[in-house]
Amino acid sequence: MFKSFGHRISPRELEEVLLRHPAVDDAAVVPVPGPVGLWAPKAYVVPADGHLPGPETARTLLAPACAELPSEEWIKVLEFVPVLPRTASGKVRRAQLRDRRAGEGFPPAPEEPRPTSLP
Template sequence: CAPPTVWRLFIQENLASFKVALREVCGAGEPLNPEVIDQVQAAWGLTIRDGYGQTETTALAGNSPGQKIKVGSMGRPLPGYRVQVSDADGHPAKEGEVALVLGENRPAGLMQGYQGDDGGLSGAEGELYRSGDVVFEDDDGYLTFVGRSDDVFKSSDYRISPFELESVLLEHELVAEAAVVPSPDPIRLAIPKAYVLLTSGAERSPETALSIFRHLHTRLAPFKRIRRLEIVTELPKTISGKIRRVQLRRLERDDDRNDALRGREFREEDFPELPKTRSET
């Protein structure tokens, strides 16, 4: 079992050359990109079982043994949890926030709450415990991660999931890790921008950026297209290895070019050889 940051480092190596005797492999801590799952499957013949939980809970959804695995999904609710996908008003929805039903159905694996200075508890009271994570639930009850509610953003009034775009970026052979955040734009309000960490030996060059842009053009609809790339030498992370998109959003908002995290930025308009959509011509 390893967090996606570790799995993404693993697939930079020739996994097939490592003689392992593993029966099961799991991902934990944040969503696992389908490209990572595919590469481990090809090398070891094992499917990484992705799952979902929070600091405030035990594992509450997962791809447990005995059921079909849908690559890219974090599975179905695990025993002991009644999960409801909720819209902004707390009503059931196909896409919305992961919520746990409380009251008589309160799960034993959920924290009692956060203790304040007065000794009182808060954060897990009322009818629902709201996780802050947005998912899509298919007809079979499988949950697919869309993003943190504060990570999902709008561009030209379209809803953008950073995780979806990051997964497409990771399909490029030179991309080791990526984080997508909104970058202010006078026309579209915001446009998707990717902070990209390259594989070892890859150059932070215009040729590399053009190759990535071409890859994105073949796999994303125009309204989802990443318009800017910033190729960096490191990405900000928490102590557990999760990418801190909030820190990158702040960089874009403040337009701070002197921060140590800044890299070399490339824009679509820097490459006239890229095909234009009808709205751009």
């Protein structure tokens, strides 16, 4: 959960709306700095096979979200990515999404601690 302009936003709720669209294979929503030092929802979307990333696809994805959600929960930024960073257990690495800059690859995942062998 995060606050945006005094409203509580649930990223999972926004992701569920996006994931219902047939053009979406995977999606994650994270807060990013918005205007006036506040937070805004940003969606990272993996397009489904046969759907090209671009402005037209973004409009078709956001239209149902705008119709279904109150205006304070609308996704303000959408970026298409080939894959979402995940942990070994399958959870989205949201910290990597928040740290990512547009057009860059994801930062490398931290190394898992390796057990040391005893001599």
